Amino acid sequence: MREIYEEKGEVKLEDYEIVYQICDHPILMTSPHFHNVVEIIYILEGEFVVTVSDTTYILGPGEMVLINSKEVHSVHVLDYGIHRSFAVKFLPETICSDSQSLMELKYVIPYIMSFPDFKTHYTKDEVENSNIKNCIDSIIKEDRERGYAYKFAIRIYISHLLLDLIRKVNTINPIDEEIKENIRNKFTDIFHYISNHYAEKLTAVQVAKKFGLRQSDFSANFKKITGKSFNEYLNYARICKAKRMLISSEKNISEIAFSVGFSSTSYFINCFKTQMNVTPAGFKQIYTDPPASVYYHLEQNI
Numbered sequence: 669m670r671e672i673y674e675e676k677g678e679v680k681l682e683d684y685e686i687v688y689q690i691c692d693h694p695i696l697m698t699s700p701h702f703h704n705v706v707e708i709i710y711i712l713e714g715e716f717v718v719t720v721s722d723t724t725y726i727l728g729p730g731e732m733v734l735i736n737s738k739e740v741h742s743v744h745v746l747d748y749g750i751h752r753s754f755a756v757k758f759l760p761e762t763i764c765s766d767s768q769s770l771m772e773l774k775y776v777i778p779y780i781m782s783f784p785d786f787k788t789h790y791t792k793d794e795v796e797n798s799n800i801k802n803c804i805d806s807i808i809k810e811d812r813e814r815g816y817a818y819k820f821a822i823r824i825y826i827s828h829l830l831l832d833l834i835r836k837v838n839t840i841n842p843i844d845e846e847i848k849e850n851i852r853n854k855f856t857d858i859f860h861y862i863s864n865h866y867a868e869k870l871t872a873v874q875v876a877k878k879f880g881l882r883q884s885d886f887s888a889n890f891k892k893i894t895g896k897s898f899n900e901y902l903n904y905a906r907i908c909k910a911k912r913m914l915i916s917s918e919k920n921i922s923e924i925a926f927s928v929g930f931s932s933t934s935y936f937i938n939c940f941k942t943q944m945n946v947t948p949a950g951f952k953q954i955y956t957d958p959p960a961s962v963y964y965h966l967e968q969n970i
Contacts, residue, residue, distance in 0.1 A: 700742040700915050705757040707735040708829075709743070710795075710804050714751030717744040720788050721911065722944050722951050730792035732800065734833065740911055754808060758826055787833075803829035851889055854879050858890075866905040867929040872898040903939045906930060910940065914952040921948050 700719075709718060710732045718725050718733050720741045725733060735741050745751045795801050803825045810818045810825070858879055862870070875898070876886035887898060894901050906928040913924045925936035940948050 697743045697745060698741075700740055702738050702740045702912065703757070704737050706737055707741075707755060707757045708804075709733050709735070710754045712752040712754055714749055714753075715746055716751060716753060717746060718742075719744075719954065722946050722954060723788070724954070725789050727789075728792075730795055730801075732790040732795050733788055734790065735788065738908065740915060754804060756804075756807060756826065799832045800829055803832070851881075851885075854881065855889065855893055862902060862905055866902060866909065867927065869929070870902060902929075904943060907940055907943055910936070910948070911944075911951060914948055924948070 709716075709727075711727045711729050713729055716727045718727055718741065720733060720735055721739055725731075726746075727733065790800070806825045807822055807829075810821045858875060861875065861878070872887055872890070873883050876883045879886075881889075890896075890898050890901070896904065910924050910928045913919060913927070914921075917924065919927065921937070922933040925933045928936075930936035930939070937948060940946075940951070944951060946954075
């Protein structure tokens with residue numbers, strides 16, 4: 669069983685983690701892991717294998733992956749040589765000031781909630797035909813030179829980079845403009861509550877009552893915000909947890925299904941396959957034997 673771990677410690681605006689990696693040996697660079705920050709990995713030189721959730725990407729210079737918060741991922745290299753990448757991590761909330769957070773929540777929420785249709789891979793053409801490349805070059809330059817107010821400059825470039833992604837590529841439906849600010853604020857708490865209680869027997873009626881909302885208003889706004897019904901989103905949250913357990917736990921599939929809140933193994937497998945386009949056993953195999961999955965994907969692309 670391959671070990672999975674959670675990176676601890678929040679990345680704050682005051683201490684951005686700017687990471688340069690150089691590798692000259694074909695071994696696992698990072699074990700499967702997840703964290704509460706968004707991570708951007710841009711390939712400078714060499715060839716990298718990045719597995720995000722159930723998908724493996726073979727990346728060359730100029731390509732990029734955007735790994736959402738709480739998404740399981742790992743990084744490998746395929747052969748000997750110089751392999752160099754640029755990575756930056758940041759909390760999605762840091763791009764919103766306190767006075768603007770409610771207004772901007774509709775743009776940031778796909779990065780906080782890990783939507784399943786979130787775009788991860790960016791080709792060289794997509795990067796070069798946008799402002800992404802200029803932002804990355806500017807972040808590297810600011811971090812290297814560390815001139816006056818360089819941390820403030822890095823924040824600005826990250827905001828510009830994220831704005832470009834929101835405008836040009838990630839067209840996930842944002843929160844409806846008509847949703848009142850007090851309702852948006854409540855739903856931030858509701859998502860945190862689901863994240864902490866997903867394994868319990870939750871219903872839309874129970875959660876609506878807990879947060880002082882009429883069930884009809886709760887269901888309508890939930891659909892507007894997430895594009896899903898309450899039950900669809902609850903199952904999604906459960907599957908996000910199950911993915912980590914499939915990699916790191918010795919429990920069998922039935923035990924995992926019940927531990928994350930599903931009422932039956934067959935229903936869990938059906939929901940998992942619908943969401944991930946792979947069975948739980950198939951997903952587990954991707955991380956149990958990553959080299960095999962890498963070469964499988966290579967053969968599929970020949």
